[in-house]
Amino acid sequence: MSLKDKTIEELEEIEEELNEQEEDHGFSNYSMKIEVYKEMYRKLSQLVRSRNEDVQSSLDYVKRKLIYCLIHYGTYLKTEYQKDDYLATRCLEEALKYDKTNPLAAYRLGFLSYKFNDYTKAIQYFQNALDNDHYHKQHLYHLNEQQQLNAHLYLTNCALHIAKETYEKMNQLPQAKTQKIPKQELSPLFSSLIENEQYLMRHAFYKVNKEGRTTCSKAECEKLIASPPHDTLLVYFSDRTIMAFFNGKEASLTQDQGNMLSYFLLNSSEDVPATRHDFSVVDTIIPNTYITNVSRLRRKLVQQGIPSMILTKRYQNETGYYYDGSYPFYIMYRSDEEIEYR
Structure with a gap:
C-alpha cells in the first residue's frame, strides 16, 4: 500500500516507527521521513481547504518538520556521509515550494547555481533571498550578516x-x-x-573555537588540517564530507554527529551540560535515542584513536553531556551553509 492510501493516523504510526528505527540503528531515514511528511501535508491541506480549521496547527507543525528535513538533510539523502549537490538542489527547491518566503533556501539555491555557473538562475535566487530576508525579518530561516553581504557580492x-x-x-x-x-x-x-x-x-569558511569566530579560505582550512597543532581537535565540514582530526587520527562523521559534536564543543559545560532538549528543534527527541546517539558518537571517536572529551552528568532530571575542555579545538564550516535556525 502506497503512502497516498494511508490515513493520517497510519502515517503518524510510520513516523513513530522511523523514530524507533533511529534509536535502534543510530541514523534516521530522512528520505522516508520527507515522503511521509509530504503526504501528511497533502492530506491536512485538503482538510484545511474543506474549512476544517481545527487541523491548521497540525498542518503548520508538519510543514515545519518537512522544511527542516529538506533544508538540513536534503544534501545527505543519498548517503549520510557524503554531500550530493544535485539532491540538495532538488530538496531546496521543494522547501521553497512549501515556504515561498524562506530566505535561506533561496540563498543556498543561489550559491549552488553560482557554483554550477548558472548565473541567470543564481541572480533570481539571491535576489529572492534578500527580498525574503528584508520583508520577512522574523522568519525562522533568516540570513546572517555574512550571508547578506555575500548575497550582494554574488x-x-x-x-x-x-x-x-x-x-x-x-x-x-x-x-x-x-x-x-x-x-x-x-x-x-x-x-x-x-x-x-x-x-x-x-571568507568562504568560518573557523571557530572557544575564543570566537573568524573567517578564512578553504585553502587555509586544508593547510591547518595538513599541519595541525599538536593535541588539538579539528572538526571540518568540507564541501563533501564531515571529518574529525586529532594527532594524525581521523573519523568520518554523519551530519547529525558533526552538528552534535560541534554543539558540545561550543555550547556545553560542566555547569550546563547539553540535554536532548537542546537538540529537539522541531520534535522532542526520545531520551533513549539521545543517549544512544551520543554513545555512538563517543564510541566512534575513541575507536578511531581520538581521546574521550565528552562527559556525562545529570542535569535538570535529564541525561546531559558536556565538553570537558581537556583539548583545544577548531570547527571549520562554510559561511554560506550556516543555519541560524537550528
Whole structure:
C-alpha cells in the first residue's frame, strides 16, 4: 500500500516507527521521513481547504518538520556521509515550494547555481533571498550578516559574468565585424569581478573555537588540517564530507554527529551540560535515542584513536553531556551553509 492510501493516523504510526528505527540503528531515514511528511501535508491541506480549521496547527507543525528535513538533510539523502549537490538542489527547491518566503533556501539555491555557473538562475535566487530576508525579518530561516553581504557580492558577480559573456558573444556576431560597435571599457568591471571572487574565497569558511569566530579560505582550512597543532581537535565540514582530526587520527562523521559534536564543543559545560532538549528543534527527541546517539558518537571517536572529551552528568532530571575542555579545538564550516535556525 502506497503512502497516498494511508490515513493520517497510519502515517503518524510510520513516523513513530522511523523514530524507533533511529534509536535502534543510530541514523534516521530522512528520505522516508520527507515522503511521509509530504503526504501528511497533502492530506491536512485538503482538510484545511474543506474549512476544517481545527487541523491548521497540525498542518503548520508538519510543514515545519518537512522544511527542516529538506533544508538540513536534503544534501545527505543519498548517503549520510557524503554531500550530493544535485539532491540538495532538488530538496531546496521543494522547501521553497512549501515556504515561498524562506530566505535561506533561496540563498543556498543561489550559491549552488553560482557554483554550477548558472548565473541567470543564481541572480533570481539571491535576489529572492534578500527580498525574503528584508520583508520577512522574523522568519525562522533568516540570513546572517555574512550571508547578506555575500548575497550582494554574488549578485554583483553574476551580473558581471553575464555582461562578460554577452560582450564576448556579441563580438562574435557577423554584424559586429561590419558595423562599428561601441567599444566597452570593461576592464574595471572585470577587476571588480576578480576582487569580489577573491573576497568570497578569503571568507568562504568560518573557523571557530572557544575564543570566537573568524573567517578564512578553504585553502587555509586544508593547510591547518595538513599541519595541525599538536593535541588539538579539528572538526571540518568540507564541501563533501564531515571529518574529525586529532594527532594524525581521523573519523568520518554523519551530519547529525558533526552538528552534535560541534554543539558540545561550543555550547556545553560542566555547569550546563547539553540535554536532548537542546537538540529537539522541531520534535522532542526520545531520551533513549539521545543517549544512544551520543554513545555512538563517543564510541566512534575513541575507536578511531581520538581521546574521550565528552562527559556525562545529570542535569535538570535529564541525561546531559558536556565538553570537558581537556583539548583545544577548531570547527571549520562554510559561511554560506550556516543555519541560524537550528
